[in-house]
Amino acid sequence: MRSVLPPGIARRLWQILAVIGIIATGLYTLFPSSAIADASFALLAILVMAACVIGPLRWGAEPPEAWRSMAAAAILFMVGVLIRPTVTEMAMPWPLLADIASFSGYLLLGAFVLILLHRRGSLDRHAALDGLTVCMSAGVASALLLALPAAEVPGREPLLSVIQGMYPLFDVMVVLLMVNLTFTAKHWPVSLIGLLVMMTGIFIGDLAYAIEGTDGKVYASPLLNVPFMLAYTALGVAALHPSVVDMGRAAKLPAQAWSWPRLSLLLPALAVPFALLPTHVSASTTARVLIALAGALSVVLLLVRAISAVRAQVAAQLRSEHQATHDPLTGLPNRQSMSSEVARLVTVVDPEGHDRVWVYMLDLDGFKWVNDSWGHDTGDQLVIEVGRRLRAAVPIAIPVARVGGDEFLLAFIGEKGGALRLVDDIRGCFSRPFPVRDHDVVISASIGISHAAADPVNAAVTAEALMRDADTAMYRAKGEGPGRSTIFDTSMHAQVRERIELEVALRQALADEQLYVAYQPLVRLDTGVPLGAEALVRWVHPERGPIPPMTFIPIAEDAGLINAIGTWVRKEALRQLGVWRSEGSVSEDFYLSINVSPRQLSDPELPLIVSGEMLRYGVPAHCVALEMTESVMVDGSSVTSRVLFELRELGVKLLVDDFGTGFSALGYLRRFPVTGVKIDRSFVTGLGVNHEDDEIVRAVVAMSHALGLSVIAEGVETPLQREALWAVGVVNGQGWLWGAAVPADEFAQRWRDAIIQSAEAPAIAADPAAGRRHRRRPQ
Numbered sequence: 001m002r003s004v005l006p007p008g009i010a011r012r013l014w015q016i017l018a019v020i021g022i023i024a025t026g027l028y029t030l031f032p033s034s035a036i037a038d039a040s041f042a043l044l045a046i047l048v049m050a051a052c053v054i055g056p057l058r059w060g061a062e063p064p065e066a067w068r069s070m071a072a073a074a075i076l077f078m079v080g081v082l083i084r085p086t087v088t089e090m091a092m093p094w095p096l097l098a099d100i101a102s103f104s105g106y107l108l109l110g111a112f113v114l115i116l117l118h119r120r121g122s123l124d125r126h127a128a129l130d131g132l133t134v135c136m137s138a139g140v141a142s143a144l145l146l147a148l149p150a151a152e153v154p155g156r157e158p159l160l161s162v163i164q165g166m167y168p169l170f171d172v173m174v175v176l177l178m179v180n181l182t183f184t185a186k187h188w189p190v191s192l193i194g195l196l197v198m199m200t201g202i203f204i205g206d207l208a209y210a211i212e213g214t215d216g217k218v219y220a221s222p223l224l225n226v227p228f229m230l231a232y233t234a235l236g237v238a239a240l241h242p243s244v245v246d247m248g249r250a251a252k253l254p255a256q257a258w259s260w261p262r263l264s265l266l267l268p269a270l271a272v273p274f275a276l277l278p279t280h281v282s283a284s285t286t287a288r289v290l291i292a293l294a295g296a297l298s299v300v301l302l303l304v305r306a307i308s309a310v311r312a313q314v315a316a317q318l319r320s321e322h323q324a325t326h327d328p329l330t331g332l333p334n335r336q337s338m339s340s341e342v343a344r345l346v347t348v349v350d351p352e353g354h355d356r357v358w359v360y361m362l363d364l365d366g367f368k369w370v371n372d373s374w375g376h377d378t379g380d381q382l383v384i385e386v387g388r389r390l391r392a393a394v395p396i397a398i399p400v401a402r403v404g405g406d407e408f409l410l411a412f413i414g415e416k417g418g419a420l421r422l423v424d425d426i427r428g429c430f431s432r433p434f435p436v437r438d439h440d441v442v443i444s445a446s447i448g449i450s451h452a453a454a455d456p457v458n459a460a461v462t463a464e465a466l467m468r469d470a471d472t473a474m475y476r477a478k479g480e481g482p483g484r485s486t487i488f489d490t491s492m493h494a495q496v497r498e499r500i501e502l503e504v505a506l507r508q509a510l511a512d513e514q515l516y517v518a519y520q521p522l523v524r525l526d527t528g529v530p531l532g533a534e535a536l537v538r539w540v541h542p543e544r545g546p547i548p549p550m551t552f553i554p555i556a557e558d559a560g561l562i563n564a565i566g567t568w569v570r571k572e573a574l575r576q577l578g579v580w581r582s583e584g585s586v587s588e589d590f591y592l593s594i595n596v597s598p599r600q601l602s603d604p605e606l607p608l609i610v611s612g613e614m615l616r617y618g619v620p621a622h623c624v625a626l627e628m629t630e631s632v633m634v635d636g637s638s639v640t641s642r643v644l645f646e647l648r649e650l651g652v653k654l655l656v657d658d659f660g661t662g663f664s665a666l667g668y669l670r671r672f673p674v675t676g677v678k679i680d681r682s683f684v685t686g687l688g689v690n691h692e693d694d695e696i697v698r699a700v701v702a703m704s705h706a707l708g709l710s711v712i713a714e715g716v717e718t719p720l721q722r723e724a725l726w727a728v729g730v731v732n733g734q735g736w737l738w739g740a741a742v743p744a745d746e747f748a749q750r751w752r753d754a755i756i757q758s759a760e761a762p763a764i765a766a767d768p769a770a771g772r773r774h775r776r777r778p779q
Helices: 013-030 035-059 064-087 096-120 125-151 158-183 190-213 222-240 242-248 260-275 285-325 335-348 367-374 376-393 416-428 459-479 491-512 549-558 562-583 606-617 630-635 638-650 666-671 691-706 719-727 744-757 761-766 768-773
Strands: 356-365 400-402 407-414 434-436 439-441 444-452 485-487 515-524 530-541 545-547 591-595 624-628 653-659 676-679 710-713
Touching (some): 013 035, 035 222, 035 242, 064 096, 064 222, 096 242, 158 190, 190 222, 190 242, 260 285, 335 400, 335 459, 356 367, 356 376, 356 416, 356 459, 376 400, 376 407, 376 416, 376 439, 407 459, 416 444, 444 459, 459 485, 459 491, 491 530, 491 549, 491 562, 515 562, 515 744, 530 549, 530 562, 545 549, 549 562, 562 606, 606 624, 630 653, 638 653, 676 691, 691 710
Parallel strands (some): 444 485, 530 591, 591 624, 624 653, 653 676, 676 710
Antiparallel strands (some): 356 407, 356 444, 434 439, 530 545
């Protein structure tokens, strides 16, 4: 419920009620047996009842029915207190009205605490045993000192005597519930302290009434109600304080320890029955029997509590050991446990036999796509289902473990033939879709395999080597395509070392500015005049020399560096374009094409960042094109889709790079706001020689023009390819025919005059149909 009060006042209502409660208690104390006293008590009770409804709703405390029960109890207690002075002097059964109201209030108070305990998951047997011990001690003391003397008062109605003797026992039962509530709380918020103060006030008030009841008095003085008013005030504070939400939240301690606060309550409780023996209250046989039973039961409860604590400690230890060796999501063994198991298998294999230990490392292909598209909860469900299928697909003797986010490990003892058959069994787990949260997810797994003979002496070292080599083979399999499997060989070690060294060097290259941006022209096929250029990252290692992009870009993606590199390239390219435009080295419509990775396009802030960079460097949006792969459209999440549309709204061109090599589909081009495609060089290579390549390119051009998309051909290397592209309707191209990508200074020096003197190119770049209107055969 949204409060109509300002937030500052709403958060201080508990303080306001505390002040009102103190004032009302003062008035009641100063003017007892008066209308002021009754009005103060009634007003405070009504305010507290309202607080029990409004406070939990205001702060969203659960469950609301608990606090409604407490509100009803507050009203019933008020009725019992206010009518007691009047009905006490009346003939039976009128005096019972006050007791009926009070008893009903106790029942609702007990229901309130029970509902909270159930909601918090705090109905703990250890706390219950401790509460019973305290209850047993308090109960026997209350019975001997208060209840029995009150019940034996001569000249009073027997029913009334029994009722007066039950009040202390009601308090003991409620104390039992409150002990359970406090013993299972990790911390004591203000609301819990308020409830404890409330119970203390009720207990003191009932105790005062009970003491008066031993002399035969049902009602002696209105001042006996002062503790009840303080209890009301504490209840109102508990209901209105923001920490009221903590009362319904799970707050169970991980283990019930023999803490000093617990012992300080239990030890006196154990001593009470025996301390009553030498007193006058044990004079009768009934009293001695009651004391003996209470003492014996307290000891039994203590023994049961001790046994329960030991069993709980053992169970906690077993849970801790299981959690340390098993994956919490799938319940499968984890890497630590699997390492020990593989080491054991290495010692089991007969060194003289032909059997070997085989280790399989699995990595799910496309798992990141599932997480990005449907969320991590769906990814977790997929991992659980994969683990279940793997465990069901292989014999129980073959250990299966989850050793990473989407990585699984299996171990097998046997011949090579059996090891390869196990690969087929593993692949069978992925032959049908995985139903996850109303989705059918189709994925595969890349499998790396390693094997070794027995080595009992160096079992642990051999086990770690097997797992490491299987991991290396898995990365090789993943590089060959999804769903592949590879058996480790020693040559992979050198490749792994090479990759690690390159990753370290690439990180250093970013810091030392070893990277630079090269620019390759995007030209008109008929004139050879650049319309724009593609910004391409290049790396010159100080010792190794130039490192090809096809070598370091995949490393950057795996190492999580692609975002940093992509951001640096984009900023540097936009800065350079701003410089060229200010110097007059390029025309007003000359544009730069910059590659963006799927990770960059999944950043919802990318449009705002690009807009700021264009503004900073003075580059208009129509002079910027962002190139993406087709996988972005296929695998694109809702975030990626929104980013693409926002980029297009800025006026930025969106090009599909390497078109035709991925998941080419007309539907994707229609669904996303792309402005052009770049035909992959693999289709350009066979133009003029292979008729099929001619027809494929012709179809792509026709489709693109029908959708109003521009077309750029990549990898143009010969005049024959240029003529063939022009013949099928391609207007613009890129490739070595016009030169490789070169640094900014060299690019500007070579193409400056041609770019400035060109007037027709920008119009054709913006309007693909213009190429067909002005198309002529190149000379």
